[in-house]
Amino acid sequence: MESLLQQINDHKTAITAFTANNAEDVEQFRIKWLGTKGLVKAIMGEMRNVPNDQKKAFGQILNEFKLFAEARFEALQAQFEGANTADLGHGSQDQSLPGDPISVGSRHPLTLVRNEMVAIFKRLGFSVAEGPEIEDDWHNFGAMNLPEDHPARDMQDTFYIKKPDNGNGPTWLLRTHTSSVQARVMETQKPPIRVICPGRVYRNETISARAHCFFHQVEGLYIDENVSFADLKQTLYFFVQEMFGKDVKVRFRPSYFPFTEPSAEMDISCLICQGKGCNICKHTGWVEILGSGMVHPKVLENFGIDSNKYTGFAFGMGVERITQLKYQVNDLRLYSQNDVRFLKQFTGVV
Numbered sequence: 001m002e003s004l005l006q007q008i009n010d011h012k013t014a015i016t017a018f019t020a021n022n023a024e025d026v027e028q029f030r031i032k033w034l035g036t037k038g039l040v041k042a043i044m045g046e047m048r049n050v051p052n053d054q055k056k057a058f059g060q061i062l063n064e065f066k067l068f069a070e071a072r073f074e075a076l077q078a079q080f081e082g083a084n085t086a087d088l089g090h091g092s093q094d095q096s097l098p099g100d101p102i103s104v105g106s107r108h109p110l111t112l113v114r115n116e117m118v119a120i121f122k123r124l125g126f127s128v129a130e131g132p133e134i135e136d137d138w139h140n141f142g143a144m145n146l147p148e149d150h151p152a153r154d155m156q157d158t159f160y161i162k163k164p165d166n167g168n169g170p171t172w173l174l175r176t177h178t179s180s181v182q183a184r185v186m187e188t189q190k191p192p193i194r195v196i197c198p199g200r201v202y203r204n205e206t207i208s209a210r211a212h213c214f215f216h217q218v219e220g221l222y223i224d225e226n227v228s229f230a231d232l233k234q235t236l237y238f239f240v241q242e243m244f245g246k247d248v249k250v251r252f253r254p255s256y257f258p259f260t261e262p263s264a265e266m267d268i269s270c271l272i273c274q275g276k277g278c279n280i281c282k283h284t285g286w287v288e289i290l291g292s293g294m295v296h297p298k299v300l301e302n303f304g305i306d307s308n309k310y311t312g313f314a315f316g317m318g319v320e321r322i323t324q325l326k327y328q329v330n331d332l333r334l335y336s337q338n339d340v341r342f343l344k345q346f347t348g349v350v
């Protein structure tokens with residue numbers, strides 16, 4: 001085996017000493033050393049004569065030699081790269097080089113998820129309703145059965161824009177939920193009503209990883225004869241399975257909202273830890289994703305809808321929360337910082 005080692009050393013000396021005057025010389029180097037009948041291949045073939053107990057050690061030496069020859073070839077090649085392109089006869093430009101890529105924008109993650117949510121509910125026959133972000137007190141609160149002293153009406157939570165002049169006219173505010181759109185739909189349409197209301201809403205909150213002064217909701221409203229809580233559950237089951245897959249588990253917890261009775265919050269099994277417990281689910285294995293319930297008869301009566309004849313359900317969820325679960329985004333502020341490095345990670349066609 002001594003002779004084989006000697007041979008490799010001689011080869012290395014020859015490779016190091018080789019100089020090229022033009023691209024043709026480099027090609028000759030490639031054929032001599034790295035070609036299919038080249039010396040590197042020949043010496044690799046010597047492996048079969050190496051005793052078994054030395055194969056591993058020699059394998060490493062031969063491999064290193066191969067890399068050595070390849071590196072020398074690349075260095076020689078780089079030397080004449082400019083000359084090569086000149087040979088093409090297009091001046092100093094290589095016309096065959098790929099062009100500079102054009103960077104293409106992508107949709108915002110919240111837009112992607114909202115569109116997906118809308119598409120799922122459309123398959124169930126819901127249509128989209130939109131309304132103004134600047135609302136009056138009645139559509140945002142009063143019509144939704146939020147009594148005057150309800151904490152959500154407190155200055156801390158709501159951005160008020162204009163108080164009535166000398167007691168005349170409405171109080172104007174930035175809507176705190178898209179329920180105001182539901183109010184406008186009930187005002188103008190007769191049952192059966194089946195709408196979803198996607199949109200931006202505002203709360204007077206300190207901005208942090210977990211809270212923001214604006215966020216996005218998708219609310220739904222279904223009013224018809226004989227609408228039951230079972231219909232509500234089936235609609236939301238369908239949504240969750242379409243959004244997160246068939247394996248996700250769901251549970252309802254009794255809750256309270258002024259505009260629904262009975263009311264329930266819905267949790268899904270944590271997608272991050274598969275229910276084992278993690279920071280996102282606060283180690284419970286469950287994550288709350290929405291509030292829902294049967295529309296309070298008083299809300300129906302506010303719009304002249306006969307609550308003895310018609311019943312309905314409503315639900316509302318945050319687009320940010322669904323996006324967080326789908327893409328595992330842990331800081332709400334990322335959505336509005338316009339950092340391209342964050343935004344370009346999300347792709348989708350919807």
Ligand SMILES: [Zn+2]
Binds near residue numbers: 283
């Ligand atoms: Zn978890």
